[in-house]
Amino acid sequence: MGKNILNNLPLKIGRRNFLKLASVGAGLGISNAFASNNSIRPASQEEIKNPFPNSKMVKTICSICSAGCGIVAEVQNGVWVRQDVAQDHPISEGSHCCKGIDQIDLVKSKQRVKHPMKKVAGKWERISWETAIKEISEKMLKLRAENGPDVAMFLGSAKFNLQQAFYFRKFAAMWGTNNIDHVARI
Numbered sequence: 001m002g003k004n005i006l007n008n009l010p011l012k013i014g015r016r017n018f019l020k021l022a023s024v025g026a027g028l029g030i031s032n033a034f035a036s037n038n039s040i041r042p043a044s045q046e047e048i049k050n051p052f053p054n055s056k057m058v059k060t061i062c063s064i065c066s067a068g069c070g071i072v073a074e075v076q077n078g079v080w081v082r083q084d085v086a087q088d089h090p091i092s093e094g095s096h097c098c099k100g101i102d103q104i105d106l107v108k109s110k111q112r113v114k115h116p117m118k119k120v121a122g123k124w125e126r127i128s129w130e131t132a133i134k135e136i137s138e139k140m141l142k143l144r145a146e147n148g149p150d151v152a153m154f155l156g157s158a159k160f161n162l163q164q165a166f167y168f169r170k171f172a173a174m175w176g177t178n179n180i181d182h183v184a185r186i
């Protein structure tokens, strides 16, 4: 372990080689309960070494917070397939926090929420954006009418860029409160 993904990998089974095996397995449909036995075979040594033969490494930046740590995104046929740290990045110097280390999950995770969801009688149901905005805004306005504008506090995201932060501040002012802060300070 410890070798950069850009180099040939050691053959002993470490975390990284295990992930490579899992990737080959997923590509062959091993995880599919209905896969026929004919579609399953041991991965070749070459596939274990290189499960994404047409991939390219793209240097990019973690977008979760404004620290801007370096990421090497492995991309095959336009799809982000694996992530590695950027050893030579001047800020992060080959490390990540626990959020950035799996930033690829923002696009790959099966748990990613892609639509507004509402819990009804204990179960999550998909609702439209229009319904979500209407229900949330009605509840917010009811809270403000009953308790005044300081009932709410607005907490900005570390992903905000300058313009988003500007509009977020304006929104809090329009709402009528100075209860606003930024997640980085928290």
Ligand code: SF4
Pocket: 062, 063, 064, 065, 066, 067, 068, 069, 092, 095, 096, 097, 098, 099, 100, 101
């Ligand atoms: S979320 Fe973590 S890894 Fe990403 S930029 Fe911020 S500190 Fe770096």
